[in-house]
Amino acid sequence: MNTERFLHPFSPQGRYPIGGGNEGQSAPRKLEGGSNELYTREFKLPSEVEASLSKNQRKILLSLVRAARRFGQLYTEYDDKSDPRLPFYPLGVKKERILDAAKSNPEIISPYTIVSRSENGVLVATPMHKFYQDKLKTLGILDLLKRAADAAGRGKDKDIKLQRYLKAKAKAFENGDYEGAERIWLEREDEPIIDIAIGFYDTYSDRFLGIKYSAEAWVGVLDRQLTSDTQWFSDSFLKWWQQTTRRSAPRAKMRIEHTRIQSGQAARYEWSGNSLPCQSGWRAAMGSKFTIFKPVFVDKFLHQKLPNLRDLIDTRKIQGITDSFVKLATLRTHIAHEIGHSLVPSENIQQRLQKHAAWLKELYCDLLALTGYRRVKGLNLRESEIALAMLLSEGYLEYQNQRKRPEYHKKSTILLNYLLEEGSIRVEEGHFTWEDTEAVFKGIASLLKEVQKMLEEGKFSDVQQLHDKYFDPTIYRHFLMK
Numbered sequence: 001m002n003t004e005r006f007l008h009p010f011s012p013q014g015r016y017p018i019g020g021g022n023e024g025q026s027a028p029r030k031l032e033g034g035s036n037e038l039y040t041r042e043f044k045l046p047s048e049v050e051a052s053l054s055k056n057q058r059k060i061l062l063s064l065v066r067a068a069r070r071f072g073q074l075y076t077e078y079d080d081k082s083d084p085r086l087p088f089y090p091l092g093v094k095k096e097r098i099l100d101a102a103k104s105n106p107e108i109i110s111p112y113t114i115v116s117r118s119e120n121g122v123l124v125a126t127p128m129h130k131f132y133q134d135k136l137k138t139l140g141i142l143d144l145l146k147r148a149a150d151a152a153g154r155g156k157d158k159d160i161k162l163q164r165y166l167k168a169k170a171k172a173f174e175n176g177d178y179e180g181a182e183r184i185w186l187e188r189e190d191e192p193i194i195d196i197a198i199g200f201y202d203t204y205s206d207r208f209l210g211i212k213y214s215a216e217a218w219v220g221v222l223d224r225q226l227t228s229d230t231q232w233f234s235d236s237f238l239k240w241w242q243q244t245t246r247r248s249a250p251r252a253k254m255r256i257e258h259t260r261i262q263s264g265q266a267a268r269y270e271w272s273g274n275s276l277p278c279q280s281g282w283r284a285a286m287g288s289k290f291t292i293f294k295p296v297f298v299d300k301f302l303h304q305k306l307p308n309l310r311d312l313i314d315t316r317k318i319q320g321i322t323d324s325f326v327k328l329a330t331l332r333t334h335i336a337h338e339i340g341h342s343l344v345p346s347e348n349i350q351q352r353l354q355k356h357a358a359w360l361k362e363l364y365c366d367l368l369a370l371t372g373y374r375r376v377k378g379l380n381l382r383e384s385e386i387a388l389a390m391l392l393s394e395g396y397l398e399y400q401n402q403r404k405r406p407e408y409h410k411k412s413t414i415l416l417n418y419l420l421e422e423g424s425i426r427v428e429e430g431h432f433t434w435e436d437t438e439a440v441f442k443g444i445a446s447l448l449k450e451v452q453k454m455l456e457e458g459k460f461s462d463v464q465q466l467h468d469k470y471f472d473p474t475i476y477r478h479f480l481m482k
């Protein structure tokens with residue numbers, strides 16, 4: 001496999017010129033208690049990638065980057081951490097009241113609505129495309145999508161499928177039919193050179209019930225070489241899963257891209273990968289696609305994950321392991337994790353597990369990724385051991401990042417405490433270490449079983465119990481002393 005190119009990463013330029021691209025739009029209004037952080041992360045394309053684009057493709061890219069940048073403002077302006085209900089539910093409302101109101105009006109718990117109180121105190125649901133209607137118009141987002149669609153239909157490198165998708169996206173923001181656009185996006189066999197995901201996705205910002213989607217977008221240029229180089233691992237992982245579960249895996253497309261921009265919720269969470277669509281029913285019917293944001297991945301790897309791993313893991317465990325080897329293992333873990341999102345057993349998870357759904361799913365994807373990585377045939381076992389070491393050490397990074405990504409802090413702390421209590425790993429002089437690697441993977445497999453059961457049929461109280469038993473961040477004091 002030719003991974004050499006990848007192992008000499010460019011360094012991301014202009015680290016997140018936050019707020020740099022406001023294009024003369026008025027600055028977001030500061031909300032009471034709101035953070036007023038502008039969630040946009042922009043990356044410079046490597047020069048050879050920039051040079052490979054035609055004039056027309058540059059035009060498309062420009063319009064889409066602008067659309068994504070402005071779309072992020074929908075998230076930023078309504079981001080308010082003063083109450084977990086905001087911005088999706090009215091202040092003071094009780095959970096029971098919402099769930100009760102949903103019995104007669106299911107739109108209340110649709111991921112695509114904002115709930116408010118009417119004058120006579122009744123809970124009402126406004127579809128997001130209506131709620132944000134004026135904003136979408138004044139920011140010119142639909143026009144930018146249509147302009148990009150026009151450009152996509154022109155020239156000798158025209159991309160008619162991209163054009164259809166962009167038109168459907170613009171339409172979706174007018175009529176709330178997101179499914180049609182999603183289908184066009186997922187059903188194409190090849191990967192577009194330039195791609196955009198823009199819309200209301202992922203429930204992470206709903207800290208109250210974990211049901212509502214938030215505005216987010218990303219735009220990037222396909223890394224064709226790396227995407228095809230890593231296809232083998234992706235296929236092998238899925239093959240392992242099918243053989244183990246005797247089930248047929250849903251279609252999951254993969255794209256590794258030179259991301260140009262992330263905005264809204266995606267920028268706030270600094271994701272290095274994402275898998276869409278979010279609805280399990282849609283995934284089953286249309287398949288899914290995960291995107292690895294290469295500049296985010298590379299930047300995090302070089303500046304956070306790698307030094308943190310070298311710092312926290314027993315040196316005897318990583319002796320002689322090169323940085324490139326660690327990087328390959330980290331990328332593959334990411335890919336397996338993202339595939340995991342399309343395999344999450346998910347009957348009604350959000351409604352059943354509510355605020356516990358997000359971290360439990362993340363934990364599931366980590367456990368599945370490690371277990372499968374260990375079993376994929378033809379790989380050096382040191383790879384999955386390094387993947388394990390990386391995940392253990394990442395707990396400390398997530399601990400430092402807990403205010404920004406509380407779900408990730410939860411899942412990694414729970415994993416660490418589970419393995420510590422079980423005794424397969426331990427902390428020695430500020431380092432994680434273990435004697436028997438197979439025993440650690442056994443522990444991971446048994447936690448995977450438990451988590452899988454909870455996702456399939458667990459009650460809220462079961463997950464609460466797991467949470468209370470293992471969510472103990474005091475373990476990180478070992479590392480604070482260093």
Ligand SMILES: [Zn+2]
Pocket residue numbers: 337341362365
């Ligand atoms: Zn994930």
